[in-house]
Amino acid sequence: MSVLAAEVSREVALGLHRQMLAIRRFEERVYTLYLEGEIPGTLHQCQGQEAVAAGVCANLAKTDWITSTHRPHGHALAKGVSMRSAMAELYGKVTGCCRGKGGSMHLGDPAVGMLPAIAIVGGGNTVVTGLGLSFKLRKTGQVAVCFFGEGASNEGAFHEGLNFAAVKQLPIVFVCENNLYGASTSFDQVSLVPNVADRASAYGVEASTADGMDALAVYDAARVAIDKARSGRGPILLECKTYRFIGHSRGDARGYRSKAEEAEWLAKDPIPRIERDIVRMGLGTEADIDELRRSVEDELEDAILFSRESPLPQVSDAMEDVYA
Amino acid sequence: MPSVAPTERKISIAEALREGIAEEMRRDPSVFLIGEDIGVPGGFGGAFGVYLGLPEEFGRERIIDTPISEKAIAGAALGAALMGMRPIADMQYSDFLFECMDEMVNQAAKMRYMSGGKLKAPMVMRAPVGATQRGAQHGQCPESYFCHVPGIKVVCVSDAYHAKGLIKSAVRDDNPVLVFEHKMLYGSKGRQMAGGMDLTCHVPAEEYTFPIGKAVVKRQGADLTIVATHICLYRALAAAEALAADGIDCEIIDPLTLVPLDTETIWTSVRKTGRLMIVHEDTLTGGWGAEIAALAAEHCIYSLKGPIKRVAAMDAPVPCSPILEEAVIPSQARIAAAIRDQMNQ
Known part of the structure; x- marks a missing residue:
């Protein structure tokens, strides 16, 4: 059971559960639809990492903003991109959140406070400083969250962005999803510092770590971090230890990880975990959980049907919106 | 102006x-x-x-x-x-x-x-x-x-x-x-x-804007159109003044915006003079002059009396020693020689 879970309400717990389930089922169906040839391109999926997206975004207002990565499906759904417009974007349909021009690696929607996901590793870590700078200059009280992977902490952008945010005391939470591998390369091969959070002190930035397989723990840690950033006391780095249950991208057979390691992390699956917590803490019943499952399946089927029936972009759209 | x-x-x-x-x-x-x-x-x-x-x-x-x-x-x-x-x-x-x-x-x-x-x-x-x-x-x-x-x-x-x-x-x-x-x-x-x-x-002290995407003709002329920017523009203007005594009448355009390019102003001039030279301090290969040359070949080739010419920095890093730098960067003398050469073709 989560250490700080006593402070969590039924509404929050069930909300986190539903969000994680929606992401998981979305990813599972997308994978099948991809293999069946309905969805083009490639996929970077986030099964296993749902607690981070759900736990962080549950603390954000619609007017707060996030930046995301090449693995953005979970972040998009958690920040409020509708399942319909996210799915339609994967289908390359004009009803997608980026009108078919973004695709899997650039999901986002300004209407819900998410930039098109930035698929260059570390790319969001500098752009997010401009979001924070704007909020600070205009005294809006908004917060920006930058999701990035542990691999991005070896990019120059990570260091420039973090240092700049620190010296300007910007309202930003840098959320590291440390899933242990940058594609096939394990973090211990490319960093002598085991925790990305340890790097924050080099810039005078406060940092914390959370169990990224525990949505309630992420929720609690993110709430503290976001409150701090919003209060004007500068940026904070939150590292969530997590694991992707699937390969880096489609076609990754995961030969670089042991079956034993995968089994160890699968046992920490955040979805059964929160279901157990909800029942154990008396925040909900099996019946509540079953009802959430049904509603997620309904939403998913609706999104797929919507995407299948949506029109493709016009070929002439290709030259639209190159310039404003 | x-x-x-x-x-x-x-x-x-x-x-x-x-x-x-x-x-x-x-x-x-x-x-x-x-x-x-x-x-x-x-x-x-x-x-x-x-x-x-x-x-x-x-x-x-x-x-x-x-x-x-x-x-x-x-x-x-x-x-x-x-x-x-x-x-x-x-x-x-x-x-x-x-x-x-x-x-x-x-x-x-x-x-x-x-x-x-x-x-x-x-x-x-x-x-x-x-x-x-x-x-x-x-x-x-x-x-x-x-x-x-x-x-x-x-x-x-x-x-x-x-x-x-x-x-x-x-x-x-x-x-x-x-x-x-x-x-x-x-x-x-x-x-x-x-x-x-x-x-x-x-420069007027009051507010005004100048549109992005609009070129200006800095010198009117009948024989040769030169498109140039920055310091090369001034060197081309100086070369043109010097060559006017020899009866070579250059028209010089400052594109001001490279993207989007004011092709209309450039093509109007090229169709009048029948000759085109592009001068820039950017290096030659793949420089923006190559794009203008390619566009001119597509749009104005039947108006041209001879080959399009580019005068650009040589394809080398910029050297520091003044004598080397002058050799690499288009000088007034190099531009003037190129104009003479083009007029003889």
């Missing part, structure tokens, strides 16, 4: 840029400056003094000094632009743009498109170009790299009047606009390098 009456005010490009920026900052509170060494008290107002006096008027909240972090400068400018502000970012030298190519090329240029047209990125990036005996990493003219990137506008200012009008248009534009300025043209020091031409000109 307006003719200069005795009472008219003549100022330098640096002063004109400063005035244009200050006017935009007064007009629109969402405009701010961001870069290295731009507002430090006791500092130098940006690498070439363009911002001197602005911190006193606007305060350091709107003139944001940064660490030496070009990626952060470009990323912060872009992020703020996406949130509706209008940043003017500053690269001390355009060579440093390569430090933030990801932010400029992968992020700024594509954010609107990737969002399906839901976002816009109204940011300006100022970048000084040009060889000034500083060697290979502080003397490049990297305009062409950015002309290749859909989503970015590319402006080259070469005189004070258009500098003020264009910097104001760039601030108001809803796209990322790169404004390239030549170091030798900021003030009066470059006068000798520019063939002795006066580098100040009349």
Whole structure:
């Protein structure tokens, strides 16, 4: 059971559960639809990492903003991109959140406070400083969250962005999803510092770590971090230890990880975990959980049907919106 | 350009840029400056003094000094632009743009498109170009790299009047606009390098803008069209004046904007003269002159009396020793020789 879970309400717990389930089922169906040839391109999926997206975004207002990565499906759904417009974007349909021009690696929607996901590793870590700078200059009280992977902490952008945010005391939470591998390369091969959070002190930035397989723990840690950033006391780095249950991208057979390691992390699956917590803490019943499952399946089927029936972009759209 | 009456005010490009920026900052509170060494008290107002006096008027909240972090400068400018502000970012030298190519090329240029047209990125990036005996990493003219990137506008200012009008248009534009300025043209020091031409000109004290995407004919002529920017423009003008005595009548166009290019003004001239030369300090191969030459071949080939000619920096890094630098960069003598050569073809 989560250490700080006593402070969590039924509404929050069930909300986190539903969000994680929606992401998981979305990813599972997308994978099948991809293999069946309905969805083009490639996929970077986030099964296993749902607690981070759900736990962080549950603390954000619609007017707060996030930046995301090449693995953005979970972040998009958690920040409020509708399942319909996210799915339609994967289908390359004009009803997608980026009108078919973004695709899997650039999901986002300004209407819900998410930039098109930035698929260059570390790319969001500098752009997010401009979001924070704007909020600070205009005294809006908004917060920006930058999701990035542990691999991005070896990019120059990570260091420039973090240092700049620190010296300007910007309202930003840098959320590291440390899933242990940058594609096939394990973090211990490319960093002598085991925790990305340890790097924050080099810039005078406060940092914390959370169990990224525990949505309630992420929720609690993110709430503290976001409150701090919003209060004007500068940026904070939150590292969530997590694991992707699937390969880096489609076609990754995961030969670089042991079956034993995968089994160890699968046992920490955040979805059964929160279901157990909800029942154990008396925040909900099996019946509540079953009802959430049904509603997620309904939403998913609706999104797929919507995407299948949506029109493709016009070929002439290709030259639209190159310039404003 | 307006003719200069005795009472008219003549100022330098640096002063004109400063005035244009200050006017935009007064007009629109969402405009701010961001870069290295731009507002430090006791500092130098940006690498070439363009911002001197602005911190006193606007305060350091709107003139944001940064660490030496070009990626952060470009990323912060872009992020703020996406949130509706209008940043003017500053690269001390355009060579440093390569430090933030990801932010400029992968992020700024594509954010609107990737969002399906839901976002816009109204940011300006100022970048000084040009060889000034500083060697290979502080003397490049990297305009062409950015002309290749859909989503970015590319402006080259070469005189004070258009500098003020264009910097104001760039601030108001809803796209990322790169404004390239030549170091030798900021003030009066470059006068000798520019063939002795006066580098100040009349600039109205009142507000005006000059549109992005519009070229100007700097010299009327009948025999040869020369498209040139920055210091090469002045060298071409000086060469043209010298050759006029020999009966060679050059028409000289300052494109001012490379993307989007005012092809209409250029083609009108080429159809009149039947000859085209492009002069730039950017290196030859893959330079923007190659694009104009290719376009001219597509659109004006039946008006041409002979081959199109490009005069550009040689395909070498910029050397430091003055004698070598002069050899690499288009000089007035090299331009004049090329004009004679072309007229004999």
